[in-house]
Amino acid sequence: MSPDLPPVVPSVTAELVAALSPRLRKRLDAGVTKLLARPVTRDGDSVRIAVDDDTDVVLHAPGGTVTGADAIHCGCLLAPDCLHRAAAASAAPVADDPPADAPAGTTPTGDEPTAAPETEPADGTAQTDGTGPADGTAPAGIETATDVQRVAARAVFDAAGAVLEAGADGAGAVLQAELLHAAHTARLAGLPRASAAAVSVVTGVRAAR
Known part of the structure; x- marks a missing residue:
């Protein structure tokens, strides 16, 4: 990871890596290593990276952050489907995704729904235990995770597990991009803490490599 490069939001890196052909994905880690050594x-x-004497990669970061894939340009003949754009994004620090409106029915300020204060039933009956009404229905005011949130949380869990299983040395740019994609999906689903945790894992892996 190069501190000289502007931070790139997770969705941009994930998009650029996903667009690579299988052959270029195999070369991505080598491409990142090469760019990190270039002026x-x-x-x-x-910010301009001199890939070689004739080719530059330019990252446009208004406000200090790269927020779109079209903000990373390469002058090589294979652009925009080249390795260099994805390598530049993968070599940069990870920025926070822009705030997103939480989907309907989700909790935008955290990953754990909150319950409304307990109230005594109007008819004077008592709950059978502390978990819900006597008829077995869910307590009023309890928000549960949506299907979208469950899928997003599972994606973060699976992608993070793959990174942790590979270890810092084995978790290359492709695995990192998959976790960043999961982080972006989690943020869109209204799971900001899961998203932030995924981003922190990628940041730690890049710092260790």
Whole structure:
């Protein structure tokens, strides 16, 4: 990871890596290593990486962050479907995704729904235990995870598990991008803490490599 590059939001890295052919994905880690060794120059909101004497990768970061895949340009003949754009995003620090509106029925401020204060039933009957009404229905005011949130949480769990199983040395740019994609999906689903945890794992892996 290069501190000289502007942070890139998770969705951009995930999009660029997903667009690579299987052959280029196998070469992605080598491409990241190569770019990390190349000179970097900054001009205002743009950062330029000299891939070689004839080719540059330019990251446009208005406000200091790359927020779209079209903000990373490469001058090589294979662009925009080249390895260099994905490698540049994978070599950069990870930025926070822009805030997203939580889907209907989700809890946007955290990953755990909150319960409304317990109230005494109007008819004077008591609950059979502390978990719900005597008729077995869910207590009023309890919010449960939606199907979208469950799928997003499972994606984070699976992607993080793959990274942890591979270890820092084995968790290359492709596995990192899959976890970043899961992080972005979790944020869109209204699971900001799960998203932040996934991003922190990628940041730690990049710092250790």
